[in-house]
Amino acid sequence: MLNAMAHKLILRVYRYKPDREPYYDTFPVEVPDTANVLDAIERAWDDHDRTLMFRHACHHASCGSCGLRVNGCEKLPCVTPVADYADGATLTIEPMRNFPLITDIAVDASPLFERMQLVGMPIIREAEPLRADGKTIFPEGVRDFDRFENCIECGLCLSACPSMAADPLYLGPVALAAAERVLATSSDSAKRSRILELIDDEHGLWRCHSAWECTEVCPYQVNPAEAIMRLKRIVAAEKFKRLFHR
Template sequence: MTATVEENTEAKPGAVPTFEVTLRIERYNPEVDDAPHFEDYRVTVHGTDRVLDALHQIKWDQDGSLSFRRSCAHGVCGSDAMRINGKNRLACKTLVKDVNPGKPITVEPIKGLPVEKDLIVDMEPFFQAYRDVMPFLVTTGNEPTRERLQSQEDRERFDDTTKCILCAACTTSCPVFWNDGQYFGPQAIVGAHRFIFDSRDDGAAQRLEILNDKEGVWRCRTTFNCTDACPRGIQVTKAIQEVKRALLTNKF
């Protein structure tokens, strides 16, 4: 089925245009379905609408059984990561008009994690990998009596990786992660990077030892999928390379 963008030609000058689009959504209910399948939904959207707005229309007005995660709807919580036209994106940040609305817009769950229902996946393996790299400040010695000071230069060393919102878009865009359920994945390495290069932290050696595992940082094949998928613009591949360099040189 081919969809066409039908703009409202009766709109007043300056008004936001409206048009009809088709969303082709992968559906799966383990209680009744043997395998995932696609269903088409036709909705009318505004030129300013995101894919999340279209999904809300479908759930609220057409099919209440459609299941997906979302929370803040402002690109901060990261809960609505999904595959839109074959690419990992946040539904709340993706404008419908920017994803070729003249054809059916394909919406699928992110890959590499078990699908629980429709667009909802089991995030536990992802979060377990994150927990495994110790994503918290590790310090030694006596408890300080004042703030732990840090120069602006030291702070900038790991600034990029503080932007992560744990959406899993990078990890679930990685071909190695799809095929190897034991691989930590890009996000866990980014989470470790944030603390490895923090001048206030004393746990870098422990984290590097964890990532030196056969399923750790060396499994990265540098395809740049993770960097392309990150909705926050984090240079994920660069962070992974810096962790590799720290392992080889013992400098961090």
């Protein structure tokens, strides 16, 4: 049997309501040392202030809805152990950046889904059928599932990307990783042309200045930065070829 010890934290939480200036609230909480940061936020809500608004659903890094920043760094609090922080530590809890803020630490995630739709990557995927021997039957044109399929659309990469701060219309890491996946798996020339046109744009691929933060904060090792570098190579090669085939 596990004997959980009590873990004390001070949560310094960003508060925002549309009718007043943003401020920070401080909530002392005590949770088991086996708990995650989301449990601590829920404890603050339960013990101190039930007007505190935050997004969450599954509690196991499947839905991707609880993303926020802990001490300035993007995290999925549902899988971030409180034991990562010293007993008695102060955690500054803030909403994700580069998303419209609804209230407190809850953001409007629609910019993420709008970008995914632009790329044509299905948000709700079709079921992935299995053969009798348990192996996956791949959709037509798909040879293998890549790391991109791990993406839970949490938006941490959009929040961490510094280029998003300079261009609100930048496609961003997740959509570019999806575009790379589409190019890698589709032989449909019309679809490929549309994707190439979309990413080779002032709000596209070339906005990435290689800070690598998207890959660093991704909770599922999707590695968008490497996908973007592969895309840059593909697009640069296409442009180079066009120089000699006018």
